[in-house]
Amino acid sequence: MKQYEPELGQSVYGNPYKQYDLSDSDPLYSALEAIRRFIEAVYWDDELDPFANSGDELRGDTFHIQAYSWALCECDFLNDEPEECTCGYEEQKYNFRWDGTDEIEPIEVSWYKYFPRGNSVNRETTVEETQLMLREIISYLMEKN
Numbered sequence: 783m784k785q786y787e788p789e790l791g792q793s794v795y796g797n798p799y800k801q802y803d804l805s806d807s808d809p810l811y812s813a814l815e816a817i818r819r820f821i822e823a824v825y826w827d828d829e830l831d832p833f834a835n836s837g838d839e840l841r842g843d844t845f846h847i848q849a850y851s852w853a854l855c856e857c858d859f860l861n862d863e864p865e866e867c868t869c870g871y872e873e874q875k876y877n878f879r880w881d882g883t884d885e886i887e888p889i890e891v892s893w894y895k896y897f898p899r900g901n902s903v904n905r906e907t908t909v910e911e912t913q914l915m916l917r918e919i920i921s922y923l924m925e926k927n
């Protein structure tokens with residue numbers, strides 16, 4: 783799997799990214815698109831889309847999707863004043879996370895500003911685990927609505 787290389791703005795100003803490039807030929811990419819479209823249809827009246835630059839968030843029992851965060855540290859600790867962050871800022875560790883199972887490691891995806899710009903993923907995934915993830919998330923959404 784290709785190492786992910788961020789664009790300049792992302793590498794300087796962006797939230798943390800993952801190690802591997804998530805290309806549009808990866809089954810995980812298709813699964814995320816399917817989940818996005820499913821959410822769009824199910825939450826049509828709420829216009830919920832955590833994949834967009836929307837500030838939206840959706841949390842299920844085994845997954846969490848959050849729009850790109852523009853939060854910044856406001857206490858200037860990078861200039862050593864104070865010595866550590868005191869404003870409560872936390873960098874965004876992912877935009878999409880599926881917790882996996884006892885045998886399957888979590889899958890985490892980060893993007894830059896909006897999906898699918900600058901998509902990166904924490905590890906290589908198989909078609910089988912991607913399909914399991916998709917089934918879990920879709921059935922959760924079906925039950926909730």
Ligand SMILES: [Zn+2]
Nearest residue numbers: 855857867869
């Ligand atoms: Zn701070």
